[in-house]
Amino acid sequence: MPRTTLKDVGARVGVSAKTVSNVVNGTGWVTDEVADRVRAAMAELGYRPNLAARQLRSGRSGMIALALPQLAQPYFAELASQLVRAAHERGITVLIQQTDSDVEAERRILSGIGAPAVDGLIMSPLTLGPADLYARTDPTPLLLLGEQAGASPYPHVAVDNTAAGQAATEHLLGLGRRRVAALGAMESEPRRAADLRLTGYRRGLEAAGLELDERLVLPVVDYQRADGAAAARQLLESDVRPDAIFAFSDLLALGAMHELLVAGVRVPEDIAVIGFDDIEESRYSTPSLSSVSPDTSSLARTAVELLLADPPVPGNHTVDFTIVERASTRRAET
Amino acid sequence: MPRTTLKDVGARVGVSAKTVSNVVNGTGWVTDEVADRVRAAMAELGYRPNLAARQLRSGRSGMIALALPQLAQPYFAELASQLVRAAHERGITVLIQQTDSDVEAERRILSGIGAPAVDGLIMSPLTLGPADLYARTDPTPLLLLGEQAGASPYPHVAVDNTAAGQAATEHLLGLGRRRVAALGAMESEPRRAADLRLTGYRRGLEAAGLELDERLVLPVVDYQRADGAAAARQLLESDVRPDAIFAFSDLLALGAMHELLVAGVRVPEDIAVIGFDDIEESRYSTPSLSSVSPDTSSLARTAVELLLADPPVPGNHTVDFTIVERASTRRAET
Structure with missing residues (x-):
């Protein structure tokens, strides 16, 4: 039995092979009614697109x-x-x-x-x-x-991670904060993006004439909420007191912010927090979270x-x- | 030129065709060192798995x-x-x-x-x-x-949406709340899951001998944070005052909770809130969000x-x- 073609399906419905192709590929503009009839005809005639053949012809799988x-x-x-x-x-x-x-x-x-x-x-x-x-x-x-x-x-x-890291740091310094912590340094692989953001952080401090306090660089093992929460708990148990945190992901920021709030630390009054990624969640946290927003x-x-x-x-x-x-x-x- | 087989690759490395197959399919247990050598041999010999043939043979694409x-x-x-x-x-x-x-x-x-x-x-x-x-x-x-x-x-x-809806409602009633709102009713398709959860909500009220107040059934058009926030704003502008909200998704609950908190409503003191889905975000919101957790x-x-x-x-x-x-x-x- 010869294989059913686009043309066969089109002939059954009374439309062109191109229209059938549009329905198959989800391209062009076909009314719902025609699309429904084309699909019914495809089912009836047992039409199956010959993907391998299509790929050989066009060199593309779509x-x-x-x-x-x-x-x-x-x-x-x-x-x-x-x-x-x-x-x-x-x-x-x-x-x-x-x-x-x-x-x-x-x-x-x-x-x-x-x-x-x-x-x-x-x-x-x-x-x-x-x-x-x-x-x-x-x-x-x-x-x-x-x-x-x-x-x-x-x-x-x-995104230019270094420039973004510097901009986030300068945003916090622009609020008058002077002890900005960097949350998200990575001590093992994959660490490349973290290193670039950290370089941006250092540049932001330097440009403001501030010394880097290594105790304010907070390392993590991953970029999840739990890692941000763990880092915030450590911070609360230490005698290091930042007045702002630049977290290298929104999840880190949200995890840290939750721990700070539960412990009675006020955000932003005591510690201002900015994240990175601008995920939708950040618009609805309380307080809502500032963030570096890549396009x-x-x-x-x-x-x-x-x-x-x-x-x-x-x-x-x-x-x-x-x-x-x-x-x-x-x-x-x- | 005959096609390179698993056996050819195995022969080059000095392992069985089965071991090569394990590397190709990510199955079994192969040391990193052997896997690296197998991959090097595959690249060298130009091995490409014959997916179509494999599929015809096994009837499976994996x-x-x-x-x-x-x-x-x-x-x-x-x-x-x-x-x-x-x-x-x-x-x-x-x-x-x-x-x-x-x-x-x-x-x-x-x-x-x-x-x-x-x-x-x-x-x-x-x-x-x-x-x-x-x-x-x-x-x-x-x-x-x-x-x-x-x-x-x-x-x-x-998940059994009706049973889950009833359990969430009874959880709120068990706290002594008597004016439980249902946030997430759908007035158009897709509404099936919403209707089942609403049935569970009604059953929970009935079992406690409470009358349903239709003003406490809050409709939405979608299950996003923005829909929950919009419903909460409407609630705040109305004279309907629930003492608890059962939201049909965590996103609805999180959006609503944000609006309530920003408006100075205390959660859970003034309004207790429970969501549905138990997404990770709910563990880190402030306050953290109770939820129906499907397995x-x-x-x-x-x-x-x-x-x-x-x-x-x-x-x-x-x-x-x-x-x-x-x-x-x-x-x-x-």
Whole structure:
């Protein structure tokens, strides 16, 4: 039996093969009524798109893969949503994979082994380094998010972490705070983004003529709420007394703020707090949390564009950020 | 040139084809050192797994698809993480797609058209109804999460929303509260889960011999923080004064709580608040949020098991829930 074609389906409904193709691919503009009839005809005629054939013809599968460390981290979940939308605007489906920050999982995805055929891979690696990236042999276009991986032959998109770290620190100094703590230093890998933010913090202090007090640099092992809460508990038990905290993620900030508030420390009166990522949760915490807000929507659009650019445009592409001031750093009335 | 096989790669490294297969599929237990040598040999010999052939041989691709409405909703992101882990325990890769609650996207995914070949599809539909599900012709095994879709020929896994709604209401009544508001009623589709929770709320009131005050049933259009905040603002402007709120999602509860606190209403002293979903954020809000906690880890394991069960086990499978009491409903000391 010959395979049912787009044309066969179109003939049954009385529309063009192109219209059927639009329904199949979710492209163009088709009324609900026509789309319903096309789908009914496809079911009736047993139409199955010949993906392998389509791919051979066009060289495209219409799908890209996105590999992220942890969807339960709101920043990554919100970023994934933006990437899905940016790809959808170009008629592209995104298949998301969670690596759980596992080096084996990241290497497998990087190798393309055991993965569906896609037109490109967007990856935010946590454990991969230049050695892995330079050794890659898979020909699928690759775009990296963030700066964890360091140097590589692939394009990557990130916010300027150093400039953002300095801006956050200067925001706190601008409120008249003089003992600004940096919450989120990393003593082991993956530490690259943390180191860049810490450099920004140092520059902010230097520009204000302030000495760095190493006791105000608070290390963590991860960027979750629990890590921020643990650091705040340690702080409360010590005799170190900051008057502001720059946390390297909103989750760290929210975890720390919760512990401070429960202990009776007032935010922002006693300690002003600013986070990093501007996740939606920060708009609804009490007090609402100030944050470094990367232009995630521009990051998503840039990532999809660069991934599909032919020829590829290697090197670092930075996106803008803003400092969003909310109640956690609002200047007290005097 | 003959295609490089697992055996060729194994011979080069001096390990079995099975060990190479374990590296390719991320199964079994292989030392980092051996895995590195296997990968180097695969790159050197130009090994590419023949997915289509493997699939024809085994009838399995080793991948399943997961379609969720919105990854930026923490409940779905946390659920996706759990499903990825449950599948990984069985050596299965999960490809996640976000439908954005769009009826066209949900129908395309349901049809399998334009999608990668997978061994099964787990879907949490928001817009699909029995008509869509009974008309489905794609033979890929399907498992539904939640109860939005209603009756269908496919297995579905969900928490018992009615029992959970009643338990949450009784928790508030057990604190001595008598004017319990229900925040999250839906006046249009998708409203099925909301209706079940509302039924539970009514039953809780009835069991306590309380009359339902319709003014305490607060409708929303969606389950986001912004919807909870808007409902709380309306409440504050009205002369309706509940002494407790049962919100049908944690996001609704967190949005409402923020508005109440900013307006000077004390939680739990003036209004006790309980949510639904037990997302991690609720442990770190101030006050921390009590919540109905579905056993998400059991839900994820059950979903993967049922999806791959042969023959399929249709019908509804419920998972347990608990009421987690936190500061937002803690009994005031008297």
